[in-house]
Amino acid sequence: MKLWNRHTGILVPLLAVIALTLWPVLTGKPANRETAFTLLKAVALASSLNILLGYTGYVSFGHIVFYGFGGYVGIYLLTERGWSLWMALLAGGVASGILAFLLGSAILRLRGAYFALATIGVNEAMRAFINNFELFGGPTGITLNFSVYKTYGGAAQALQTSFFIGAGLALFALILSYLVRSSKFGLGLLAIRENEDAAEVMGVTAPKAKTWAYVFSAIVPGMVGVLFFFKNGNVEPHDAFPLHASIELLVMVMLGGQGTVFGPILGALAYQGMRGFLVTSPIFKDIQLSVSGVLLLLIVLFIPAGAIGWLRHRMPLFRRVLA
Amino acid sequence: MQQINLLLASIPDGILLGFVYGLAAMGLTLIWGVMNVINLAHGPIIALGMFGTFFMFSRLGINPYAGLIPVAFVGLLVGILIYTVAVHRVINAPHLSSLLATFSVNMIIIGLGTAALTTSPYNVDFSAGSIQLGSTTLLGTRLIAALVAMLFTAGLYLFLYRTRPGKFIRAVANNRAAAELMGVPSTRILALSFGLGTMLAAVSGALIATFFPFSILAGGSYELKSFVIGVLGGLGNPIGALFGGLILGVLEGIIPAFLESSWVPVIEFGLFVLILLVRPSGLFGAKK
Numbered sequence: 001m002k003l004w005n006r007h008t009g010i011l012v013p014l015l016a017v018i019a020l021t022l023w024p025v026l027t028g029k030p031a032n033r034e035t036a037f038t039l040l041k042a043v044a045l046a047s048s049l050n051i052l053l054g055y056t057g058y059v060s061f062g063h064i065v066f067y068g069f070g071g072y073v074g075i076y077l078l079t080e081r082g083w084s085l086w087m088a089l090l091a092g093g094v095a096s097g098i099l100a101f102l103l104g105s106a107i108l109r110l111r112g113a114y115f116a117l118a119t120i121g122v123n124e125a126m127r128a129f130i131n132n133f134e135l136f137g138g139p140t141g142i143t144l145n146f147s148v149y150k151t152y153g154g155a156a157q158a159l160q161t162s163f164f165i166g167a168g169l170a171l172f173a174l175i176l177s178y179l180v181r182s183s184k185f186g187l188g189l190l191a192i193r194e195n196e197d198a199a200e201v202m203g204v205t206a207p208k209a210k211t212w213a214y215v216f217s218a219i220v221p222g223m224v225g226v227l228f229f230f231k232n233g234n235v236e237p238h239d240a241f242p243l244h245a246s247i248e249l250l251v252m253v254m255l256g257g258q259g260t261v262f263g264p265i266l267g268a269l270a271y272q273g274m275r276g277f278l279v280t281s282p283i284f285k286d287i288q289l290s291v292s293g294v295l296l297l298l299i300v301l302f303i304p305a306g307a308i309g310w311l312r313h314r315m316p317l318f319r320r321v322l323a
Numbered sequence: 324m325q326q327i328n329l330l331l332a333s334i335p336d337g338i339l340l341g342f343v344y345g346l347a348a349m350g351l352t353l354i355w356g357v358m359n360v361i362n363l364a365h366g367p368i369i370a371l372g373m374f375g376t377f378f379m380f381s382r383l384g385i386n387p388y389a390g391l392i393p394v395a396f397v398g399l400l401v402g403i404l405i406y407t408v409a410v411h412r413v414i415n416a417p418h419l420s421s422l423l424a425t426f427s428v429n430m431i432i433i434g435l436g437t438a439a440l441t442t443s444p445y446n447v448d449f450s451a452g453s454i455q456l457g458s459t460t461l462l463g464t465r466l467i468a469a470l471v472a473m474l475f476t477a478g479l480y481l482f483l484y485r486t487r488p489g490k491f492i493r494a495v496a497n498n499r500a501a502a503e504l505m506g507v508p509s510t511r512i513l514a515l516s517f518g519l520g521t522m523l524a525a526v527s528g529a530l531i532a533t534f535f536p537f538s539i540l541a542g543g544s545y546e547l548k549s550f551v552i553g554v555l556g557g558l559g560n561p562i563g564a565l566f567g568g569l570i571l572g573v574l575e576g577i578i579p580a581f582l583e584s585s586w587v588p589v590i591e592f593g594l595f596v597l598i599l600l601v602r603p604s605g606l607f608g609a610k611k
Contacts, residue, residue: 059419106600112418113361117550118599124547125592132585139585247426254423290434297427300420301412 010178013262016269017043017174021167030159035276037163037231040170042268044224046252047173047261051180051217053250054259056210057193058108059116061246062123063221068240069126070096070222071229075142076135078230085152085230089165089223096222097215104214108207111196120243127241141236162231169227173220178261180216189213193259251296257306266307329580332459337576338569339461342469343530345568347545348552349476349561350523356559357496357516358414363425364405365549366542367432368521372398372528373537374440380447387449387533388467391526398525402518410517411510436539446536468530475526476565479519483561492516496559524549551595557605566607 020040024033049063074092077083083091107118131139152158180186188209191199200206229235248271256267274295278288303310347369354362372394379390409428413420451463483489491512494502503509528542535541552571556563571591578587598606 053419057417059422061422107596110599110603113355113359113422114599114603116418116422117361117554118596120547120550121592121595121599125589125596128585128588128592132583132589250419250423254419258419286438287434289437290431293427293430293434296430297409297424300424300427301409304413304416304420 009261013174013178013265016265017167017170024163033163037166039269039272040166041224041228042252042272043265044170044173044220046249046264046268047177048217048220049249050253050258050264051177052213053253054263055180055186055189055193056213058210059250060119061116061250062119062243063217063249064241064243064246065123065126066096066100066218066221067225069099069225071225071235071240072130072136074226075144075229075235078148079142079144089226092226093219093223096218100215100218101211104211108210108214123241123243123246127237130240131237139237141234143234144230159231162227165227169220169223174261174265176216176220181261185209185212254306255299257308257310260308263306263308326580330577333576333579334573335456335459335461336465337572339465339469339572340575341569341572342472342565343527344545344548344552344571345565346472346475346530347524347527348549348556348564348568349479350520350527351549352553352556352558352564353523353561354517354520355553356561357492358513360410360414360421360425362520363422364428364432365524366546367429367436368398368401368524368542369528369531369545370436370537370539370542371401371432372525373532373541375525376529376532377445377447380449387447387529388471391471391529394529395522395526398522399518402521403514405521406514406517411513414513433539440539442538442540444536444538447532449533462534464533468533471530472527475523476562479523479561488512488515551591554595554598555606557607560605560607563605563607567605
């Protein structure tokens, strides 16, 4: 009982992800499954970004670089080296983690907008490099051989399996985010967010802590990349490093509430839901980007703490439940 | 020998383009220098400048260089509007807020622009002759664009150093609180600086439109170039941006002689990250 009282914060996010996983299973419609997959992917990516953005306070505009890079490594091993999907997923996560470690040691010395600019530069440099990298297929990328799916019980079954792996990754991202948040390490990150110099004085080894936060926020995106491009059947530079997807992730985290466990999940669901509505609605479909822009502007200007931050501030009751 | 010929042909062109890139970057870096805001709506404003030239030249038959005046004026007003609506409230907030606020303006412009103009390419069918220099040919449009860019740089310099509002801008950039205590109307000055930044972006877009095809999304790549140039010249240093632009233009001229041109962005962005790491104040910035 005591344990539950201490960890009520994970309950709501956990239920949300489980409900999202069960919804297509219960309704049994492939269309619902695809929608749920998109939502779970957004949840996994936004929760990961939150470790860096929300807890540590570093704004990464190029976080999608880990998704693309991990995806490329995984798909390369899967097609050219004949690795299994499971090993490729692990390899994608590890590759992104290593990339984050190396990059982080260098660019996390920059603060504020300089860091944000550097992440944009890294993403663009990586995209341009992969475009020229013959091992990864250059501008045409890598296409999966259709027979790969046979190992996983045919294409239809492979889609089903991918969905459950996606749900597993979202769950993993959520638990990782919660563990970081409730640990002493996470407390160090929050201290860095509030005042990096003061945190160092209080005994937080900021460079080390920041680098690990970066690594933790990169692993899941790498794995999600492998899974997504496996499901997609091919990977090319243009799809792997879309700068606007990075920014969409920032919007999701902002929308739900940065620095909270449930915030990015709520933000991901709300953003994707809204986007789905705008793209299909006859009035807004042509200007859906503008409508999203107006909404984003309103949030940034008037509720910068996001939905969860606002709720926690207004209603103390929620503080225990919404971590 | 073939490479030398290629270099002789491409370097002068690169220098001319560099001036125009520098002008675009100057707008970005001016805003950063005055208010520590990175304007992510920079690209769409450049694209709006391009369409300004397109509509005035193709529909109304106005000479593109005469059209620069209305483009500059509208660019100034759009910037002041963006500042008032989107930026002013978050000017003291953490960087994420101002980055996202300007990005939302980016989304609004791109969204409306895509709906109205589609994303298909346009071009302005305008020619100003060419000049033959030995084996190299210089296009008149690029030559004039470089001259206009230099003119605007000189104008900006005179404005910042010789006029009262210019002095106010430099005072606010230096120390906003102290400037306010001295009676500088800081809100108006911030709005003016933002307007000047977008004006330079719009003008550079209008110039680029005279020699490259463009679409509503075309501003994005010039925005990225502006980041690279801004960092090369030192963010917040408008004159440094012009030199940064020249360096980038020359690089774009030199690299294709030795490597495939698809390597240009790899080198550009690699250099960008490297300079941020070793000299965040830029090649021409003072050491802090």
